[in-house]
Amino acid sequence: MFGTDFLRILETRYDKTYSSFFNPVKQNDFIAEALSTAALDGYKALQKEESFADMSNMISTNKICLVNNNQIYTFQLDITGVTFAALDVTVVTRVPHNLAVGDNVTLSDIAGFVAATLNGTAHTVATINSPTSFTFPIAAIAGVYTAGTGKIVSHQLDGLDKLIADFNYLLSVKQRYHENLNCKIVSASNAQPIVMTLDKRNNVKTGDKITQSGIVGNTNANGTFYVKKINAFKYELYRDKDFTIPVSGNGVYGGIGKAKRDYYKQATAIFSSTELDSFEQPSVSSPKFERGNGLIKFQPFDVPCTEITIDYFTTPPVAIDVTNGTVDLEDTYSEEFLYVVIDRAVNLISQAIKDTELYQTSMAEIKSE
Numbered sequence: 001m002f003g004t005d006f007l008r009i010l011e012t013r014y015d016k017t018y019s020s021f022f023n024p025v026k027q028n029d030f031i032a033e034a035l036s037t038a039a040l041d042g043y044k045a046l047q048k049e050e051s052f053a054d055m056s057n058m059i060s061t062n063k064i065c066l067v068n069n070n071q072i073y074t075f076q077l078d079i080t081g082v083t084f085a086a087l088d089v090t091v092v093t094r095v096p097h098n099l100a101v102g103d104n105v106t107l108s109d110i111a112g113f114v115a116a117t118l119n120g121t122a123h124t125v126a127t128i129n130s131p132t133s134f135t136f137p138i139a140a141i142a143g144v145y146t147a148g149t150g151k152i153v154s155h156q157l158d159g160l161d162k163l164i165a166d167f168n169y170l171l172s173v174k175q176r177y178h179e180n181l182n183c184k185i186v187s188a189s190n191a192q193p194i195v196m197t198l199d200k201r202n203n204v205k206t207g208d209k210i211t212q213s214g215i216v217g218n219t220n221a222n223g224t225f226y227v228k229k230i231n232a233f234k235y236e237l238y239r240d241k242d243f244t245i246p247v248s249g250n251g252v253y254g255g256i257g258k259a260k261r262d263y264y265k266q267a268t269a270i271f272s273s274t275e276l277d278s279f280e281q282p283s284v285s286s287p288k289f290e291r292g293n294g295l296i297k298f299q300p301f302d303v304p305c306t307e308i309t310i311d312y313f314t315t316p317p318v319a320i321d322v323t324n325g326t327v328d329l330e331d332t333y334s335e336e337f338l339y340v341v342i343d344r345a346v347n348l349i350s351q352a353i354k355d356t357e358l359y360q361t362s363m364a365e366i367k368s369e
Contacts, residue, residue, distance in 0.1 A: 001338055003324035006031070009339075010322075013346045022349070024323050030352075031320045034344035036169055038337065039313055041344075057332065059171075061311045066160045067298060068098050070305045074167035075294045079150035082110060082118075088126070089118070089138045093152065095294075096131040103157050105136070110150035113143035122154070169313040170291065175267045175298050176307040177284040178211055178260040185212070185257040188221040193228075193236040193246030196221065198259070201232040207241065209262035217254030220247055224262060263287075264309075270299065 001009075007027065022030075039058050065072060081092035091107070099105065104122040123136040155163035183198040196212070204210065204227060211224045227235040228243055237247040263284040270288040282288040282299035290297050298305040318332040320341070329338060 001329050001335065002327065003321040003329065005325075006320055006329065006338065006342070007322035010342050010345055013342065014349050024321075027322045028320070030345050030348045031322070031341065032316075034341050034348055035316055035320060036313065037344045037348075038340045040169065040171075042337075042340075057317050058313055059311070060166070060314050063164075063310050063312070064160055065164065065308050065310060066157050066162050067305050067308055068100050068103075068162055070299070070301050071098060071295050071297045072308070073098060073155070073163045073294055074296060076108075076163075076165050077152040079107065079110065079152065080148075082113070082145040082150065084113075084138075084141055087137055087140065088135050089123075089141075090129065090133060090135045091150075091152075092133050094132075097134060097152065098162075099125050099128060099134050099155065100157075101125055101128060103155060103162060105134075105152050105156075106154035108151050108153045110145070112146035112149070113141045117141075119150075122156070164310070164312070166314040167312055168315050170296065171311040171313065173267050173289055173296070173298075173311075174264055174309045175287040175289070175305050176309075177263040177287070177303050177305055179263060179284050179303060181210075181259045181261060183259065185215065185253075185259055188215060188218040188249065188253040188257070190218055190249035190252055192248040193238060194218065194221050194249045195230065195234055195236055196227075196259070197234050199233075204229060204235055204261065206235075209264070210235075210237075211260045211262055213258055215253065215257035217251045218249050220250040221253075221257070267298070 010027075010031075077097060078094040079091055080094050081090075083090045103125045105125060106120065106122050108119050110119055118138065118141060123138065125134050125136050127135040129135060152163070153165055155161065181198070181202055181204070183200055183202050186197040186199050187195075188197075189195040206227065206229045208227050209224060210227050213222055215221045221237065225237040225239060225247060226241050226243065227237060229235045236243075239245040239247060265285060265287050267287040267289045270282070270290050284300065284303055287305070288299045290299070298308065318327060318329065320329060320338075321327075333341075
């Protein structure tokens with residue numbers, strides 16, 4: 001089925017007499033919305049493996065991303081300036097770049113410079129000059145930047161994304177926070193498993209994930225572990241949630257060390273107009289997120305969100321274009337799924353042309369799927 005075939009089938013489903021104002025651009029807009037709606041409905045009702053196969057190339061699940069400043073971009077950032085001096089390149093972005101020193105960025109479509117390594121190569125950020133400017137080292141290049149060219153197409157650290165370039169629609173997100181225990185580590189036993197002792201009572205529970213750092217001597221106690229509580233002051237360290245892999249000590253505790261509890265919770269959406277009472281305020285145990293300006297922002301803002309795991313719809317791999325008679329849509333989508341999209345498109349068109357009978361018929365088709 002080509003895009004032109006899709007249109008032909010679609011047009012048999014509604015009265016064109018009342019919709020002659022639908023040009024190809026408007027038709028494609030309706031179809032794009034219908035495609036997203038069909039995929040979203042399918043995601044909510046996933047039960048059969050073949051159903052997931054219809055949408056597997058449109059959904060990214062359990063994607064782990066790192067976060068700067070409790071926010072992450074969901075689009076490629078436009079570049080407005082590039083200068084070169086003393087083996088350093090300085091880049092200016094149209095909007096705040098949300099980068100940090102040590103992050104890796106990949107640029108694309110910058111014109112005017114001879115060196116091909118400027119585009120398509122990951123560069124490590126060396127200096128943050130301002131919210132919209134950063135610098136990284138590079139070998140000598142020649143040329144002058146062509147105004148209005150270039151984008152940041154990738155932003156990563158240690159291979160994990162800090163920019164979701166193929167984002168289309170958010171499905172769900174879990175947020176990770178570290179919260180100080182406000183206790184001092186008194187000792188870390190040189191045993192198996194390592195037993196940690198804190199200086200005061202705490203509310204650590206069996207099954208919590210604890211991140212410890214700065215420990216001298218018994219350095220195996222540094223890292224992130226599952227804990228089994230012994231009493232109000234002590235817990236054991238394990239590498240797995242089933243407590244089958246104990247952590248072994250490797251030396252005598254030399255003092256110093258910090259412990260933080262990891263919170264990794266499913267977040268709920270919040271909108272700028274939402275009024276929350278004191279019991280609904282975002283917290284590390286009840287996080288929230290908001291969307292806007294091409295960003296997903298994670299609350300509470302006063303505690304750093306270090307990582308997210310996200311399910312989202314990606315940008316459709318192949319757009320359905322009613323003027324295209326060469327690209328076979330069934331190379332990407334199943335025929336059954338394309339007819340589901342047609343039903344959704346008819347529903348949207350019926351609302352636009354205020355055809356009540358057509359709307360009711362289309363709703364009946366959707367409910368029967």
